Amino acid sequence: MNKILAQLHQYAALSTDAQEAIGQALQKNHYAKNDFLLRKGQVCRHIYFIEKGALRGFYHTEEKEISHWFAFENDFVTSFHSFITGEPAVENIQFLEGAVLWAIPKDTLHELFDRFHEIERLVRIAYEKYYLRLEERFVNAQFKTAAERYEELLLTHPHIINRVPLGQVASYLGISQETLSRVRAGAMK
Amino acid sequence: MNKILAQLHQYAALSTDAQEAIGQALQKNHYAKNDFLLRKGQVCRHIYFIEKGALRGFYHTEEKEISHWFAFENDFVTSFHSFITGEPAVENIQFLEGAVLWAIPKDTLHELFDRFHEIERLVRIAYEKYYLRLEERFVNAQFKTAAERYEELLLTHPHIINRVPLGQVASYLGISQETLSRVRAGAMK
DNA sequence: AGCATCGTTTGATAATTATCAAAAACAGGA
DNA sequence: TCCTGTTTTTGATAATTATCAAACGATGCT
Incomplete structure (x- = not known):
């Protein structure tokens, strides 16, 4: 309360x-x-x-x-x-x-x-x-690549990445689960 | 007034x-x-x-x-x-x-x-x-392809397409001007 | 009419991301 | 611990979109 x-x-x-x-x-x-x-x-x-x-x-x-x-x-x-x-x-x-x-x-x-x-x-x-907040997300979605958005999420909302299944985080970021997995592995830099 | x-x-x-x-x-x-x-x-x-x-x-x-x-x-x-x-x-x-x-x-x-x-x-x-309105745009941006978003814009906000240069409409839709031009020509169906 | 500018289209190629399929890693229950 | 189902990773390929470059078209001005 x-x-x-x-x-x-x-x-x-x-x-x-x-x-x-x-x-x-x-x-x-x-x-x-x-x-x-x-x-x-x-x-x-x-x-x-x-x-x-x-x-x-x-x-x-x-x-x-x-x-x-x-x-x-x-x-x-x-x-x-x-x-x-x-x-x-x-x-x-x-x-x-x-x-x-x-x-x-x-x-x-x-x-x-x-x-x-x-x-x-x-x-x-x-x-x-x-x-x-929504406006900021909207602008980020257009200005940044998937990898950058993941990096930013990691910095600003690490609890999302810790507590949410990867596939769901991927859809939140607007990319496929496989792509996010590769981004995470650092393959896409 | x-x-x-x-x-x-x-x-x-x-x-x-x-x-x-x-x-x-x-x-x-x-x-x-x-x-x-x-x-x-x-x-x-x-x-x-x-x-x-x-x-x-x-x-x-x-x-x-x-x-x-x-x-x-x-x-x-x-x-x-x-x-x-x-x-x-x-x-x-x-x-x-x-x-x-x-x-x-x-x-x-x-x-x-x-x-x-x-x-x-x-x-x-x-x-x-x-x-x-912003939420709806945000969801559309993730669920629909560029071509679909253009079609929808044409139906719901034709004045935007009539009164705004194509390059600016393209950035609004989150795609390049060239892609929008091709979408418009119907090439991408 | 001729010229310059702006906006749009077209073509060829490269980069990005999705999709499909399978393997690996992980977690929870018997 | 082993089994089972779920989540994540990896690989190969296809689809989508961007980028670069050039041509085309319309408009306004002198």
Whole structure:
């Protein structure tokens, strides 16, 4: 609980009242490895905070499967598109490890927005940061080669490489598993 | 002016008071073709609304130049990263055509956030939409081939192809100008 | 009309990455 | 420890895309 508030504090400060309201809205749950938090076609009605564990979001079609994000302790996760639009998700969310999550329902969050301008402001600021991160990834994807992107991932997010199967990391980087394996071996420099 | 409020209305409704406050904050300006609205290294302190004209945002390094967005009538533009962080921009914004823009300064916008919860809500919702668009582009970039992305662009944003030089469209799609030319000729099916 | 500039197309070749197939390495359970 | 299934690596080949170079086309200006 305090960990959650500490993470939120990164985005903006909150009054005691607002903090308490958030605390009351949260529900705790345990999940097993390989379970699905969300399957394609379901509507995602919560934002989750990861107390413990690791998750991935991935798209799955007949031809291929692409992991587009990984999340770990102290991250917030949701199926952004489904959560915001209320439409069925086009992605899946799966547990890479056993996990403990805190959930806040969308309805409750919107009630909090009405009651506390400061909470909506915090979320506005959080969205800004999430946008910037995605933009940065997007630009990197176009400017750097597969090998450079792997190097950078190794520097900035080593936990991804340690805790996620290689094939999934490869799809995250936008390359095939074999190519990533060769990049790793240093063959492609 | 009314066009701006109409665009804003897409995101959320606004009270008359809020609308008036926004109207007072706006400044109108004219620009010539090929001028820069913003150069790499400058801080972007405004959000702009395009009454008339076309712009592009692009990254420029020694090796290459990548146009990462195009904007036209009724679009809002800014250097997102610089505007939000207050840091010098890493991108350039240039006019593809002569243009008329309305500007709102960041400081003024934040004053409006304090005075009108509803304006901050509108912006929060606008960010959600912008995020979703970027996410969609990001996924498409990984799932579809260059040819498919071009086809899709042709269907969904034909004005980009009509009003933007081919080389810039190519960098937007993440391919070389020559490849795009061949894709267009239908050679790569 | 003629010239210069910019944008686009075409051709030949090289580099990058994917795909298919099989072997090797690793991890967990009996 | 051995077996089994999963993950990772390696090899050979094919497909995709980039790069370099040159030609073509359109536009605007004198």
